[in-house]
Amino acid sequence: MLTTEFVPGAPDWLDLGSPDIDASSAFYGELFGWTFRSAGPEAGGYGFFQLDGKTVAAVGPLMDEGATPGWTLYFHTADAEATAKAVEQAGGTVRFGPFDVFTAGRMAGFTDPTGAEFAVWQPGDTKGLDAVTDPGTLCWAELHTSDAATARTFYGTVLGWDAQEMPLGDFTYTVVTTSGGGQDASLGGVMPLLPEQQAAGVTSHWLPYFEVADCDAVVAKAQRLGGKVVMPPATMEGVGRMAQLKDPSGASFSVIASAAD
Template identity: 65%
Template sequence: MLTTTYVPGAPNWLDLGSPDVDAAAAFYGDLFGWELQTMGPEAGGYGFFQLDGKTVAAIGPLTEAGATSAWTPYFLTADADATTKAVEQAGGTVRAQPMDVFTAGRLAAYTDPTGAEFAVWQPGDTKGLGAVTDVNTLSWTELYTTDAAAAKDFYRSVFSWDYEDMPFAGATYTVVSPSGGGQDATQGGIMQLPQENLDAGSRSEWHPYFEVADVDATFAKATERGATTLIPPMEAEGVGRIAMFLDPFGAPLAIIRGSGG
């Protein structure tokens, strides 16, 4: 499971790019009880979502030409420059070269060989999110990909992730853990997009799961406020109750009430 004791390769940051930061902040504030702490003009409109005084995600305006609203997971690296070289050598694309963010840390952003966007965070003063796995915080990261085999090879090369393939809903779901972390450190999953999704034009993308107290109630609130259904509330054997939707601006995310919760 995710913890704030971050290790290399584990998710340690998450942000949302949105065409309307204020409206998106209002949606997530209503849905999860988050409060937006803006960083001021010098931060280019970037701000932190906070819950009970802890940073649980971040948000900023879309800055790349042609970009669409999406959540981006960041994975911890001890050296963003070295990771950038590893991404290039493994066939990925560098979208943003390593850069310092004041004294908070150092980031870089990439696209994997199958088209999914992700980033890394090299901690400085900011180690990562202040809370995970609590209600209304990040609890899982998941990659839907057009080529699971290629994606697994890429991320193993970049982050040395450990994998465990598991049967799920007639397909194979790959559970991801940081190198040497074992079952207690599982952090996400990789799922091959079915052929019907590929035929419909689905693309590779990362999306977050947020733990909630009541999947059905949260899902109903989201759709009432403009979200688009992708997967209605359902029981996932051995996992818990889940649902998935697009927020009002098109960013995919999922919610879960874990079976252990």
């Protein structure tokens, strides 16, 4: 379960790379009730998605030529430089090295050995998101990967995750937790890409899940707002009812109405 008591390896931030910040703000505002607050003129268009005055995500313009719209998940680190070295030693790639974001903290971006992009956040004045697991906020981080075994080893080395494999029919789902945290510290999962997905051109990627009160209602609203359904609502016993969507710009995310404990 995600909390705002951020420990090394836990998701502590996420942001959306968008070709049209106003359009993205309108979509997610209608879908989740988020409001947009600019980080200021010096931030290059970057700003925060807030819910009830709490920062729950962020959004910024696409910076690199040829970049595609998408969500980036950040994981807590106490030392971004050390994490960058660990990424390289474990077979990953440093997309951009650690740098200061004013006094808020330090960030760095990486690609894992299977091709999935992610980032880390070393807190300064900004510790991380103000709210998680509540309706309209991040509640789970899921890696869809072409090589689950390589990914498990990589993130275990770089972020110190513990992993528990769960057979699900024809494939194995891996639940990951922060180091030594046990089941209560579960933060996400590793899901192997199916052969038909890879044949269709789907590549390794991280997928954020947002908690919602009513999965079907949110999916219907997303479609009315111009989003697309990648996976229609489905119920997993003991987990919840979930669906995968794309926003109007093509950024993928999932929603889940979690089962009651």
